[in-house]
Amino acid sequence: MNKTKDSRQPATGNSKGILFIVSAPSGAGKTTLCRMAVDYFSDLRHSISYTTRPSREGEKNSIDYHFVSQQFFQKMLNNAEFLEWAEVHGNRYGTSRNDINALLEKGLDIILDIDVQGARQVKQRLLANSEQPAVFIFILPPSLKVCEERIKTRGKDSPEVIAGRLENARTEIRESIKYDFIIINDNLEDAFERLKSIILAERSRRERMMGEVKRIYSEVLDL
Numbered sequence: 557m558n559k560t561k562d563s564r565q566p567a568t569g570n571s572k573g574i575l576f577i578v579s580a581p582s583g584a585g586k587t588t589l590c591r592m593a594v595d596y597f598s599d600l601r602h603s604i605s606y607t608t609r610p611s612r613e614g615e616k617n618s619i620d621y622h623f624v625s626q627q628f629f630q631k632m633l634n635n636a637e638f639l640e641w642a643e644v645h646g647n648r649y650g651t652s653r654n655d656i657n658a659l660l661e662k663g664l665d666i667i668l669d670i671d672v673q674g675a676r677q678v679k680q681r682l683l684a685n686s687e688q689p690a691v692f693i694f695i696l697p698p699s700l701k702v703c704e705e706r707i708k709t710r711g712k713d714s715p716e717v718i719a720g721r722l723e724n725a726r727t728e729i730r731e732s733i734k735y736d737f738i739i740i741n742d743n744l745e746d747a748f749e750r751l752k753s754i755i756l757a758e759r760s761r762r763e764r765m766m767g768e769v770k771r772i773y774s775e776v777l778d779l
């Protein structure tokens with residue numbers, strides 16, 4: 557897929573980038589869709605989380621995750637370095653506040669692939685600080701049966717981990733009603749079209765476009 561700069565609706569049209577929060581139960585295709593979005597939009601970055609989970613085959617440090625020790629994670633936690641963090645399937649995951657702020661300040665949009673507990677924390681923090689709201693997107697598999705089959709056939713984790721993921725999936729699906737957008741991933745291409753549409757629509761919001769509009773139409777707009 558060609559990397560595309562959405563030049564007509566630039567992420568930098570407004571001063572600060574947009575935070576897209578994407579959650580889903582395991583096996584919904586979330587990681588694939590997030591990767592496709594980052595490949596497609598050159599001004600969209602994936603936030604690299606810190607985790608205490610051991611790396612899986614093929615995963616690279618500081619690309620897929622920052623793989624860190626329990627002690628390292630705890631130190632970051634004590635220093636209030638996380639925008640959000642959560643324990644998922646027995647491992648800890650967190651998003652660095654500094655990493656996110658640095659990207660947003662550059663006007664880049666960010667996609668945060670985080671679980672429902674983390675998404676809830678981000679929502680509360682942004683509301684409490686009256687910060688620019690984030691966009692919350694939930695990806696659902698086409699049915700519970702498909703969701704469970706996908707989790708079972710992923711084959712990278714132990715039976716206990718798989719059992720935990722199945723139980724968690726049901727809890728997470730219940731949280732989908734709290735998100736702004738829902739994508740049912742029945743077909744990857746269709747699901748990606750929807751994700752792209754959400755990103756473009758958010759970038760086109762009047763309040764985010766005003767900087768660009770003022771620049772182009774300063775002669776006619778008395779602002």
Ligand code: 5GP
Binds near residue numbers: 579606609642674
């Ligand atoms: P996995 O271990 O399969 O890569 O991820 C397990 C779950 O942890 C996924 O739902 C993923 O979205 C979530 N996750 C990954 N990074 C973070 C993070 O920084 N914060 C939170 N809250 N969840 C995360």
